[in-house]
Amino acid sequence: MAVAEPQFDDLYREIILDHYRRPRNRGELTAATQRVEGVNPVCGDEIHLDLEIEDGTIQDVSFWGSGCSISQSSASMLTDRLKGCSIEEAERVMAKVRAMLMEGAAPDAEIGDLEALEGVAKLPVRVKCALLSWNVLQEGIRQASTAA
Numbered sequence: 001m002a003v004a005e006p007q008f009d010d011l012y013r014e015i016i017l018d019h020y021r022r023p024r025n026r027g028e029l030t031a032a033t034q035r036v037e038g039v040n041p042v043c044g045d046e047i048h049l050d051l052e053i054e055d056g057t058i059q060d061v062s063f064w065g066s067g068c069s070i071s072q073s074s075a076s077m078l079t080d081r082l083k084g085c086s087i088e089e090a091e092r093v094m095a096k097v098r099a100m101l102m103e104g105a106a107p108d109a110e111i112g113d114l115e116a117l118e119g120v121a122k123l124p125v126r127v128k129c130a131l132l133s134w135n136v137l138q139e140g141i142r143q144a145s146t147a148a
Contacts, residue, residue: 013116013119015113016069016070016073016116016117017069019072019077019080020069020072020076023072023076024076024077024079024080025061025062025080026062026063027062027064028062029061032051032052032062033051033052033053033054033144033147034049034050034051034053034140034144035048035049035050035051036048036051036136036137036139036143037065038132038133038139039132040071040128040129040132042125043067043129044066045065045067045068045071045129046066047065047067047071047075047133047136048064048136049061049075049136049140050063051137051140051141051144053087053144056086056087056088057085057086057087058083058085058086058090060083061079061082061083062079063078063079063133067132068126068129070117070126070129071132074117074129074131074134075132077114077116077117078114078137081111081112081113081114087141087144087145090137090141092110093110093111096108096110096111097111097117098134100114100118101117101121101127101130101131102121102131
C-alpha cells in the first residue's frame, strides 16, 4: 500500500473532494447573459461558465466541463461563493484567490470555503487547474462590462 505524500494532504481536503463528487451549480443556465469557456492546454481541463449578470450583480452562475478534481472543484466552489454577489465583490474574491494561489498570501475571510484550495499553491503545476474557472470568470465579467 502506498503512503500518501504529505504535500497532498492539504490538497485533497474533504471540501475539495465533496465539491468534486457533488458539484454545485453544474449545468447550463437558460437565462445566461454570458457564456464563456476556457481550456488548460497542458492537461486538457475544460470549463464552461454561464453567467446571468443584471444590474452589476451575478444573479446566477453555473458551470460544466471536464478535468481533474482540482479544476472541477474550484469551478463548483466559485459558483457557490459568487452566486448573488456584485461584480465588485466577485473581483475582490478573485484577486484574493489569485493572491493565495500564486503569491502564497494567507487566505482572507472573504473567500470562505475557497480557503480549502490553499494547498494547491504548494504544487505550481496544479495552480493552473485551480485558476482555470477564475480566468474564465474574468473573461465573462470583461464581456459583460463591454456589453453594458
